[in-house]
Amino acid sequence: MFDDSKVIAGLEIGTSKICVVVGQQGPDGAPNIIGIGQFRSRGVRKGEIVNPEQVEEDLRSALFEAEQMADVEIRSVYLGVTGGHVRGFNNRGLHTVVSADREITEDDIQDVIKNAKAINLPADNSVIHAVRQHFFVDGQDGVTNPAGMLGQRLEVEMHVIHGQVNRLQNAIRLVRGTQIEVDEIVFNGVASSLAVLTGDQKEMGALVIDIGGGTTEFVVYSDGAIRHTGVLAVGGDHVSNDLAYGLKVPLSRAEKLKLEHGAASVDPAAKNRTITITNELGLALNSVNAEHLQRIMSLRLEEIFQLIAGELEQAGLVNYLRAGVFLCGGTSRVPGIVALAENVFQMNVVPGKASAIGGLTSALDQPEFATAIGLVKYGSLKQRQRVKRPPIVSADFFKGMFNRFTQRP
């Protein structure tokens, strides 16, 4: 029914769920979401696989569901990766233009990018993304496309995201074990930001925080390019664990309490209110204090935001976020989290929606699908790039946001 070559699948192996989103390249090149499959995840902690067998089983279920819904066969996926080992930093590369007429050619650009990537990573680390921010030609700042310009000294600012090879390979091997190819791996934070942000917002400067089950990724855009990325291996799981410990209830019960009664700030009405826990027959087992529940949650969530705010402050990026802060990920469903984040960041905070893509609208509104949707978007941009980008740089190359800043090693 569909031409399979135009099917793009994004796979996120998350801590709480495994999610597959299937998109189809539309006639205008923009992807449409045609199917979603998800299954609860059991073999993942803090975004990293700890039990491959269980993950494989869950992955098959999720893939099956997505294939059923989209009525296509998934042959390859764009795989999202995350974990506490993933780091990002900025680096600058330098290249001297040697040609006689001093015109900067595409080769020079490739060379300078190669130089910027030649960095001292720890031995067991490899680059996931190297994103170019902007060029300097003879010290002139803010050049986005130096091809054809005259100059001697070409420099480029890159943002490099890297992680431990073995941990990244674990996920890739697992997916390949199910007879599915991995087109590319993509850092989850980058994927989420692609789904949530529009080009304008990237231009203005924005922070995307994806609070998932086991990890929290954050990505800062400014002037259309990625400036900063980071991962905290803290997420919704930690909230549940705090509750289980603080309220002295089992973890599964804590999870339920979080979903039913959770809030990101302490509601004055919750003072001295108790929540009665009943078993499946409706008999009261015990009760917990609603105020404690909310206080424990708000402290944890506030801490996550504070850690991020602290890191951005250190990087000096706070003043560049004119479009504000965008929240996604399952934990961003906690009531009141927007107000809490506004309080910490002192700026406009918006619950992120996967607005930059079309298709099943019900899926686009779900914050927890942002990463997987972003993976499809990444894939579609990559494929367009592949079709449209022979060695010669066309004008379209620069129209596509993506091409401007993404480079794979």
Add this chain to the structure above:
Amino acid sequence: METPNLNELAETATSSAPAVKIFGVGNAGAELLDALATSEFAAAAFAVVNTDTAALAAASAPVKIQLENKLLRGLGSGGDPDRCRALAEEQFSTLKSACAGADVVLLVAGLGGGAGSGISPVLARAAREAGALVLAFVSLPFECEGNRREQQAQTALDQLKGAADGVICLPNQKIFKLIDENTSVVDTFRFTGNFLVEGIRGVWQLIARPGLIQVHFADLCTLLRDGHTESAFAFVEASGPARSREVVEKILAHPLFEEGRVLMESDAVLVSLKSGRDLTMAEVNRVMEKINRQCGRAKIIMGASVDPEFKNRLCVTVIAAKGHGSAQSGTVRTETGTTATASASRRSVALEPAGRKRAVIKKPVQGQLPLNIIAKSRFDKSEPTLHRGEDLDVPTFIRRGLALN
């Protein structure tokens, strides 16, 4: 065999500031006392107690108390604490009268030998009976000094804990890893001695410079008294515009604090800031906020003082004491002065010539309680999420010391 001018000592007590007497006990104590005898401690009265005539004669303290009987012939106790204890008991009234008039007695000794181990507990008891608060700063011997000294030191430490209001103890062995291999023996002892001296200086600042944010000595003793088994201390200083951040970084980076883990596990933390008049409240706040966050469930006592000479410098002394498994989820008590806000906001904390911190650690007796393991149950098998010394897997409300009831 006893001192001529005890009365003089008693009279040095002034009415406003607490009268402080610093006693050095044994050879090590006397040496430390010499190191302390600087202008900074001018307001304190010094006294040295020893059994060895020759060592006593060499000491520079104005008051010398020699405990002796014919058996010793002025040659010292030969490292026998029991003999010294008996001697001290015999001369209990002398010791007691030497302590008369003091509000605070600081006792400095090296445990493990005869005089230090034998006399210190008795002296502490005498001082308490004389109506003073007693805080002891002691060092424990290096492991290579043999197990006899170690046992003697441990026994004396236990007795001292019973007798004194607070004990801050520095096992020399802990310092071992901080000195490089080529350090001479003399320098090593001077180095460990310096650590104790810096700790005393930090406490001294608290008592002697009733500054902006006061700490009562009794508070300090309450903190230290509850049978803690280890303490660590650090003395750091920084200058320049970023000094408050630098100070915190230095504290967290200090080897004796093990990247802040010691702070996290401690039950009581004392922070003393000192700076010139340019100390701002924001700086105090920044330092305390970081330390507070780092400390988890510890009780915190903080004090700040101003010394015009410390212009542009900020120095912070941190003493962290760890209990042996008293898993109290203590309330965080920070005495940030509400009274001091306006006037204090313009002052700075000066630093002393530092950049060093020290840790005093007594033998940990017991490992982590099962209670702490439950806190991260879901994550206890996974790699800990460490962020600046904090284990983020531990619930936030526990690290911040929130009491749920």
